[in-house]
Amino acid sequence: xxxxxxxxxxxxxxxxxxxxxxxxxxxxxxxxxxxxxxxxxxxxxxxxxxxxxxxxxxxxxxxxxxxxxxxxxxxxxxxxxxxxxxxxxxxxxxxxxxxxxxxxxxxxxxxxxxxxxxxxxxxxxxxxxxxxxxxxxxxxxxxxxxxxxxxxxxxxxxxxxxxxxxxxxxxxxxxxxxxxxxxxxxxxxxxxxxxxxxxxxxxxxxxxxxxxxxxxxxxxxxxxxxxxxxxxxxxxxxxxxxxxxxxxxxxxxxxxxxxxxxxxxxxxxxxxxxxxxxxxxxxxxxxxxxxxxxxxxxxxxxxxxxxxxxxxxxxxxxxxxxxxxxxxxxxxxxxxxxxxxxxxxxxxxxxxxxxxxxxxxxxxxxxxxxxxxxxxxxxxxxxxxxxxxxxxxxxxxxxxxxxxxxxxxxxxxxxxxxxxxxxxxxxxxxxxxxxxxxxxxxxxxxxxxxxxxxxxxxxxxxxxxxxxxxxxxxxxxxxxxxxxxxxxxxxxxxxxxxxxxxxxxxxxxxxxxxxxxxxxxx
Numbered sequence: 001x002x003x004x005x006x007x008x009x010x011x012x013x014x015x016x017x018x019x020x021x022x023x024x025x026x027x028x029x030x031x032x033x034x035x036x037x038x039x040x041x042x043x044x045x046x047x048x049x050x051x052x053x054x055x056x057x058x059x060x061x062x063x064x065x066x067x068x069x070x071x072x073x074x075x076x077x078x079x080x081x082x083x084x085x086x087x088x089x090x091x092x093x094x095x096x097x098x099x100x101x102x103x104x105x106x107x108x109x110x111x112x113x114x115x116x117x118x119x120x121x122x123x124x125x126x127x128x129x130x131x132x133x134x135x136x137x138x139x140x141x142x143x144x145x146x147x148x149x150x151x152x153x154x155x156x157x158x159x160x161x162x163x164x165x166x167x168x169x170x171x172x173x174x175x176x177x178x179x180x181x182x183x184x185x186x187x188x189x190x191x192x193x194x195x196x197x198x199x200x201x202x203x204x205x206x207x208x209x210x211x212x213x214x215x216x217x218x219x220x221x222x223x224x225x226x227x228x229x230x231x232x233x234x235x236x237x238x239x240x241x242x243x244x245x246x247x248x249x250x251x252x253x254x255x256x257x258x259x260x261x262x263x264x265x266x267x268x269x270x271x272x273x274x275x276x277x278x279x280x281x282x283x284x285x286x287x288x289x290x291x292x293x294x295x296x297x298x299x300x301x302x303x304x305x306x307x308x309x310x311x312x313x314x315x316x317x318x319x320x321x322x323x324x325x326x327x328x329x330x331x332x333x334x335x336x337x338x339x340x341x342x343x344x345x346x347x348x349x350x351x352x353x354x355x356x357x358x359x360x361x362x363x364x365x366x367x368x369x370x371x372x373x374x375x376x377x378x379x380x381x382x383x384x385x386x387x388x389x390x391x392x393x394x395x396x397x398x399x400x401x402x403x404x405x406x407x408x409x410x411x412x413x414x415x416x417x418x419x420x421x422x423x424x425x426x427x428x429x430x431x432x433x434x435x436x437x438x439x440x441x442x443x444x445x446x447x448x449x450x451x452x453x454x455x456x457x458x459x460x461x462x463x464x465x466x467x468x469x470x471x472x473x474x475x476x477x478x479x480x481x482x483x484x485x486x487x488x489x490x491x492x493x494x495x496x497x498x499x500x501x502x503x504x505x506x507x508x509x510x511x512x513x514x515x516x517x518x519x520x521x522x
Contacts, residue, residue, distance in 0.1 A: 039412040041102055043093035044084065050248055051095030077505065078395045078424045081105070085425060091409050097248035099125075101418040102402075102411075105425040107432050107456035113408065114400070114421060114463030120408075122464040125401035125418045128250040133267050138321035139468060140329055140398060147313045155322060156468060158296045162211045165471040170371055172210050173476055176203035177368075177483045179219055184488060184518050193493040193515035196342060200480070201228050201335045207476060208330030208469075212323060213277055214292030227273050231328055232510065234266040274323050278316060294323065326469075333393050334473045336510045337459075338480050340391045341384055343511050346490045347498050348439060355380050356521070359486045365521070369482035371475060377482070378451040382444035384481055388459040390439060393508050395424035397461050423458060432456045489519045 046052045084092060085105035094101045104110045113121050123144040126136065134141045139155060142148045156164070163169030180199045187194045199219060205228060206216045217224040237259050246253045246260070253260055281294045290296045297319050304311050345352040362376045363369050374381060400419035405412065413419075428436040433456075434443065446452050460467040467473070484490075492498060499514040 037100065037414060040100070041091045041093045041409075041411040041413075042088045044088070046095035049097065051097050051099070078392075078422065081396075081420070081422050082425045082428070085422070090425075091411060096244070096418075099127075099247065099418060100414065100416075101420055102413055103420045103422055105422045107426040107429045107458075109409065110421045110423070110426050110458070111455065111462065113419065114461075114465075117406065117408065118464045120402055120404060120406045120413075121400050121419055123401040123403040124465075125399050125416070127247055127399065127418070129244070129246040129253070132246070132250070132253050134321055134324075137318050138325040140325045142321075144403065144464070150313065151318070151322060152468060154297070154300070155293065155326070158293045159211050159472075161296070162292060164211060164469075165475075167371060169207075169211075169472075169475065170479065173207055173479050174368060174483070176206050176216075177480060179203065180480075181483070181487050183219065184484075185520060188518040188520070192517060193496070194518050195513070195515050196339060197335070197513075198225060198228070200338050201232075201331060203480070204335045204338065204476060205327070205331040207472070208326055210292075211472075212293040212326045212330075214281075214295065223273075227270065228331065230266045230269050232332060232506070234263065234270070237263045237266065237506075270324065271320075274320060274327065278320060278323065282316075293326070294319065297322070329467070330469055330472070332508050332510075333467075334476050336393050336508055337388060337391075337473070337477050339511050340393070341387045341477070341481050342484070342490055342516070343499065343501075343514055344383075344387050344390075344439065345485065346492050346514075346516055347501070349491070351383055351439075351441060352485065352490065355383055355485055356489075359482060363482070363486060365486070369479065369486060371478065373482070374478060378445060378449055379441060380482060380485075381451050381478070383441040384477060385444045385457060386439060386441040389427045389433075389457060390437075391503065391509055392424040392427050393459065394461070395422070395505075395509050397421045397423050398465065400465065421461070423461070426456055426458060429456065487521060489521055491517045491519070493517050 044052055081103050082105060084094075085103070090105040090109045092103055092105075094103060104113055124136070124141050130141055136142055139148070139152055142151070160166070163172065180203050183199055184194065202217065202219045202225070205224075210216055219225075253264070255261065278294060281292075282298060285295060285298050287299050287302060290299050297314070298316075301314050301316075304314060345355070358377055358379050359369065363373055369377075397420070400421065402413045402415055402417040402419060405415045407413070427433070430436050432454075444452050444454070444457075460470040460473070493515060494517070496515075500512045502512070503509045504512055
C-alpha cells in the first residue's frame with residue numbers, strides 16, 4: 001500500500017513538473033516575442049501565456065449572466081471587439097497566446113487595408129484550430145499565393161461552366177424552392193408552427209451540391225440532414241471559448257472529452273461523407289463528359305498526368321478540401337441569410353406587407369419571381385440588404401494575415417500578424433449609417449425610390465479574398481426570399497414572443513432557433 005501511495009505521489013509530481021516546464025516555456029516564448037514588437041497599435045494588456053484570450057468576451061457574458069438583454073446581435077467576440085475600439089481606436093492589438101492579432105474596425109479602416117494594401121493583407125494565417133482541420137488547403141483558408149490563385153481560377157471557371165452567375169442556374173434554384181413550398185403547404189396543415197431551418201438548409205445546399213457534386217439530396221434524407229446539422233455545429237464549435245484554447249495549446253485538440261472530442265467527431269463524419277462522393281466520381285468518371293466540378297478536377301489531373309506535367313498542387317487530397325470549402329461556405333452563410341430575412345419579416349410585419357405589395361404589383365401571383373425582376377423590386381432588394389447589414393452573417397470575415405512587415409495608419413504591423421476585419425462594426429459604423437442599430441430598409445433607397453449601392457456595405461467581404469460565391473449567394477437569397485414571400489405570409493405563432501435577435505455566434509452568425517406560422521396567400 002505504501003509503495004502504491006509513493007508511486008502515485010511520484011506520478012503526480014512528474015505531472016506537476018511537466019506542467020511547470022510547459023508554463024515556463026510558454027512564458028519565455030511570450031516574453032521573447034513581445035520584446036521584439038515595437039510601435040504596435042494600442043490594445044488591452046495581455047496576460048502571460050493566454051494573452052487576451054476570452055478577456056473581451058467578459059462584458060457580454062456579464063450581460064447574459066445577469067439577465068440584461070440587448071437588441072444588438074449578442075455576438076460576444078464582436079461586441080467585445082467593438083467595445084474595445086471605443087477605448088483604443090479603430091486599429092488595435094490583441095494577443096491569443098503569443099499570437100499578435102490586429103483588429104480593424106469601421107468602414108474606412110477596413111477598406112483602406114483590404115483595397116489599398118492587398119499585397120500585404122490578402123494572406124491567411126496559420127491558426128492551429130483551423131490548420132488541424134483544413135491543412136491550409138482548399139480555397140477559403142489556403143495561403144495567398146500561386147497555388148491558391150490557380151485553384152480559385154479553376155473553381156470559378158468550372159462553376160461558371162455549370163451556371164454560376166448565369167440565368168441558366170435559376171431553374172436549379174427554383175427546383176429546390178418548389179419542394180420547400182410544397183412542404184410548407186403540407187406542414188402548415190399539420191403543425192401550428194414550423195421550423196424553417198432544415199427545409200431552407202437543404203434547398204440551399206442542393207444548389208452547390210448540383211454544381212460541385214452533380215447530385216441533389218432529398219429533403220427527407222436523414223444522413224444528409226444529419227450532415228448539415230453537424231456542419232452547423234462544427235462552425236459553432238470552432239469559436240467555442242474552450243475550442244479557442246487549441247490556438248494556445250494545439251495538443252488540446254486530441255483530448256478525449258468535451259468540445260475537443262465533439263470537434264473531431266464532426267470533422268470525421270464530414271470527411272467520410274465527402275471522400276465517399278469523390279471515390280464514386282472517380283469510379284464513374286467519363287473524361288469526355290464531366291458532370292460537375294469534381295469531374296472537371298479529376299479530368300484536369302488526368303490531363304496533367306498524360307501530358308507528363310508535374311503539378312502536385314492538383315491532387316485528390318486538395319480536391320477534398322476544396323469540396324469541403326464549397327459545401328460548407330455554400331450552405332451555411334446563405335441559409336442563415338435567408339433565415340434572418342424571414343425572421344425580420346415576422347418581427348416587422350409592416351415591412352413584410354410592403355415587400356409583398358411590391359411583389360404583387362411587379363410579378364403578380366401567377367408566376368414565380370425571376371432574377372430578371374430584380375431591377376423592378378427596389379424595396380425588396382433594399383429590405384434584403386438591410387437585413388444583411390444588421391446581421392453581418394460573417395461578422396469577423398475570415399482572418400487575414402500580414403504577409404510582410406508593413407506600416408499602416410501610423411503603426412507597425414509585423415509579418416505574420418493575424419488581421420481581423422470587423423465587418424459587423426463597418427455595418428454599424430455611426431459615421432456612415434444614420435441610426436445604425438435600427439431596421440430601416442429605406443436607407444438603401446434614394447428620394448425617387450431607386451436602389452442605392454453603398455461602399456460600406458460589404459457582407460461578402462472585399463479585396464482579393466472576397467467571397468467566390470457572392471453571385472450565387474445573391475441569386476439564391478433573392479429568389480428564395482421573393483418566392484416564399486409571394487406564396488406565404490409568415491407570422492409568429494399565437495402567444496409566442498419574438499425570438500431573441502442577438503443570434504448565435506459561430507464562424508457565422510445564425511439566428512436563434514425560431515418557428516413560424518405559415519399561411520398561403522392564395
